[in-house]
Amino acid sequence: MYAHLGDRLIVESPSTGVTRRDGEIVGLHHDDGTPPYDVRWSDTGDVTLVFPGPDARVNHGSEEVRGSEGALSGVPRGEEVESPLAAAEAGDVGRRLAAARRRKGLSLEQVAQRARMAPQYLAYLETHTADPGFGSLVRLADALGTTYVELQGGGADRLPGQGVALRDPMLRDLDEEECRALLSTHGVGRLALNTPDGPAVFPLNYVVSEGDIAFRTDPDAATAAAVDSQVAFEVDHIDEPMSQGWSVLVVGRCRAVADAEEARRLAEHAHTEPWPGGRRTMCLAVETERLTGRRITSVSGS
Numbered sequence: 001m002y003a004h005l006g007d008r009l010i011v012e013s014p015s016t017g018v019t020r021r022d023g024e025i026v027g028l029h030h031d032d033g034t035p036p037y038d039v040r041w042s043d044t045g046d047v048t049l050v051f052p053g054p055d056a057r058v059n060h061g062s063e064e065v066r067g068s069e070g071a072l073s074g075v076p077r078g079e080e081v082e083s084p085l086a087a088a089e090a091g092d093v094g095r096r097l098a099a100a101r102r103r104k105g106l107s108l109e110q111v112a113q114r115a116r117m118a119p120q121y122l123a124y125l126e127t128h129t130a131d132p133g134f135g136s137l138v139r140l141a142d143a144l145g146t147t148y149v150e151l152q153g154g155g156a157d158r159l160p161g162q163g164v165a166l167r168d169p170m171l172r173d174l175d176e177e178e179c180r181a182l183l184s185t186h187g188v189g190r191l192a193l194n195t196p197d198g199p200a201v202f203p204l205n206y207v208v209s210e211g212d213i214a215f216r217t218d219p220d221a222a223t224a225a226a227v228d229s230q231v232a233f234e235v236d237h238i239d240e241p242m243s244q245g246w247s248v249l250v251v252g253r254c255r256a257v258a259d260a261e262e263a264r265r266l267a268e269h270a271h272t273e274p275w276p277g278g279r280r281t282m283c284l285a286v287e288t289e290r291l292t293g294r295r296i297t298s299v300s301g302s
Contacts, residue, residue: 001034001035001052001056001057001058002032002033002034002058003025003028003033003037003058003060004025004028004033004060004116004117004118004121005025005026005027005028005116005117005118005121005136006024006025006026006117006118006120006121006122006124007024007025007058007059007060007118007121008022008023008024008025008058008059009022009023009024009025009037009039009050009052009056009057009058009059010022010056010057010058010059011052011055011056012055012056012057020055021041021042021043022041022042023039023040023041023042024039024040024042025037025038025039025058026038026039026040026047026132026133026136027047027133027135027136028116028135031116033116035050035051035052036049036050036051036052037049037050037052038050038133060118090126090127090128090129091128091129091130092153093125093130093131093132093137093151093152093153094125094126094127094128094129094130095126096150096151096153097122097125097126097140097144097151098126099243100144100145100146100150100151101126101144102167103167103243104144104145106144108122108123108126111140111143111144114139114142114143115136115139115140115142115143116139117136117139122140134148137151137152167298168298168299169243169244169296169297169298169299170296170297170298170299171294171295171296172294172295172297173292173293173294174246174248174292174293174294174295176291178293178295179248179291179292179293180208180211180291182235182237182246182248182293183208183213183235183248183250184208186206186235186237187205187206187207188203188204188205188206188235189203189204189206189213189233189234189235190202190203190204190233190234190235191203191204191215191223191226191231191232191233191286192231192232192233192234193223193225193226193229193231193232193254194225194229195222195225196225200222202222202223204217204223204274205273205274206233207266209265209266209285211288212252212285212286212287212288213233213250213285213286213288214257214266214283214284214285214286215274215283215284215285216266216267216274216280216281216282216283216284217274217280217282217284218278218279218280218281218282219281219282221280221282223284224282224284226254226284226286227254227255227256227284228253228254228255228256229253229254230251230252230253230254231251231252231253231254231286232249232250232251233249233250233251233252233286234247234248234249234250235247235248236248243296244295244296244297244298245295245296246293246294246295246296247293247294247295248291248292248293249290249291249292249293250286250288250290250291251288251289251290251291252286252287252288252289252290253286253287253289254284254285254286254287255284255285255287256282256283256284257283257284257285262283263283266283266285267283
């Protein structure tokens with residue numbers, strides 16, 4: 001008996017041939033694919049070490065592969081798995097795997113062969129939230145010319161933008177509707193203003209209210225100097241594994257929110273308390289006079 005990662009272990013009744021239990025092989029202990037195996041059982045989700053007996057057989061990746069979160073059936077070896085639904089279900093590890101593979105210009109079949117696993121299992125990892133074992137990620141990292149730490153997102157504290165640029169990047173302007181939609185999804189941005197010590201940029205929590213950018217600060221904080229002056233406010237999102245992202249810029253005059261009812265309403269609609277903590281009793285709002293944005297994506301994904 002031999003198996004690849006992602007194959008199914010089927011345990012049947014020796015007399016009737018009826019399946020009594022099945023699970024996904026998520027760990028190998030020998031390079032030649034011989035037992036024992038680490039199996040994630042479909043009925044409980046538990047992973048156990050299994051030494052298959054005479055009542056067990058292996059469904060290889062050329063048949064049907066099912067993951068713990070659903071079915072990925074009938075995927076021929078080497079065939080790419082691409083769909084909006086799959087992209088939505090992919091976890092961070094899967095997206096890093098897919099991005100690294102595409103940067104190398106490799107197919108699922110090629111990477112799977114180098115990593116000694118079934119292409120269907122690799123496809124599952126790329127398109128679902130999964131937690132592959134240490135050995136699997138080490139072999140994938142070696143096959144992709146990267147490191148285990150990188151695939152796990154160990155560079156999260158590194159300044160963004162150090163990854164490899166897209167092969168066919170496209171920079172496009174965002175219209176006003178897209179800009180407003182992106183602004184409304186985020187709660188942290190950067191306020192740029194002139195201070196007595198010169199230009200400065202401050203990250204802060206914000207909320208969008210009737211088209212204005214509102215935030216709370218301390219009356220003695222540097223950001224309080226923005227009142228009655230022209231400022232810029234920027235939010236962005238950088239998708240490091242995919243080497244793409246977007247940025248939205250608001251330019252306008254900053255005013256103090258003097259009306260107590262308006263300030264109360266803004267506080268109620270805030271997504272979170274200011275991260276720095278403390279009493280931030282001064283409410284400011286940036287009136288949107290100019291709104292622009294840009295997005296970097298791939299030509300094929302536009």
